[in-house]
Amino acid sequence: MRNGYLRFAALGDSTTVGLGDPVPGGGWRGWARLLAESLRSSYDVSFCNVAISGATASIVREQQLEAALAHRPDLASLLVGVNDTLRSTWDPARLREDLLAIAGSLDAIGAILMTARWHDHGAVLGLPRMLVRPIGERIEVVNAVYDEIHEQYGGLRLDLALLPEVARRECWSIDRFHPSEVGHRALARAWGEQLRAAGYEFALPSLEPAGGCPPSWRRDMAWMVIEGAPWFGRRARDLGPWAVRRAIGAGR
Structure with a gap:
């Protein structure tokens, strides 16, 4: 594909914001910026x-x-849905309606969609099996919607469960929910390979950490205290009772 002007829009949640990949002076970088x-x-x-x-x-x-x-993007990444699975207000029909509407609107203006099939976050987090199973079932519902989107609109997509980096501890930040810098770089590289295969010609994102904001257990612990722990607390109060009831019911 010839060089020229390229518009790229990134939609989604904290993974696309770049959480887990801090930059000097504050803020986040993440896979999309890389x-x-x-x-x-x-x-x-x-x-x-x-x-x-x-x-x-x-x-x-x-x-x-x-x-x-x-923004009239040529490329539009859409990575969202995991937060839906972690709420007691889970509504599969609403999720499908929203995702199809987003994808359809982006496709209508000629954007090439970039979507993903999610891995099982519960397993990566190391949660008890009785909690992992029901969360995994919701992830599969989300993935089924993305399968439908890909079938209808095409575009590029990653199956995150097939990426070997998902199983590597160094690819995750301290909360094991957001990628670390290494993880964000691996994600950017995987998307780069997809784009290269689609005909885009450019230098692939580097897998080597930049070193501008090296790992720090003090910064990680501060993040967990200020942001991570309250987030997990909200999700535990919101989703925990349902997950336990669901797991017990499935075991009968």
Whole structure:
């Protein structure tokens, strides 16, 4: 594919925000920015990241989609759905409606969709089996919707469960929920390989840590105290009782 002007819009939740990949001076970088920077080796890239930490599919539709459409992207990544599975307000029909509406709107303006099939986050987190099983069932519902989107609109997609990096501890931040810098770089590289296979010509994102903001247990612990622990506390109060009831019921 010839070099030229390329518009890239990234929609989603904290993974696309870049949580787990801090930069000096504060803030986050993440896989989408790493990919955009690599694309700039061959293209004049206009990058728009509208992702929001904690976003569900409905939040992407209501608060991110309009800005993404206004960017008129050639490439549009849509990685969301895990937060939906971690709420007691879980509504598979609403999830499907929102994701299909988002994908359809992006496809209608000519954007190439970039979507993913999710791995089982519960297993990576090391949760008890009685909790992992029901969460995994919800993840499969989300994946089925993304299968439908890919069948209907095509585009590029990653099956995260097949990436060997998912099983590597160093690819996860201290909370084991968000990628570390190494994990974000692996994700950017995987997307880069997908784009190269689709005909885009550019230097692949590097897998080597930049070293600008080296790992720090003090920073990690501060993040867990300020952000991570409260997040897990909210999810435990919200999802925990349902997951336990569901697991007990399945075991009978």
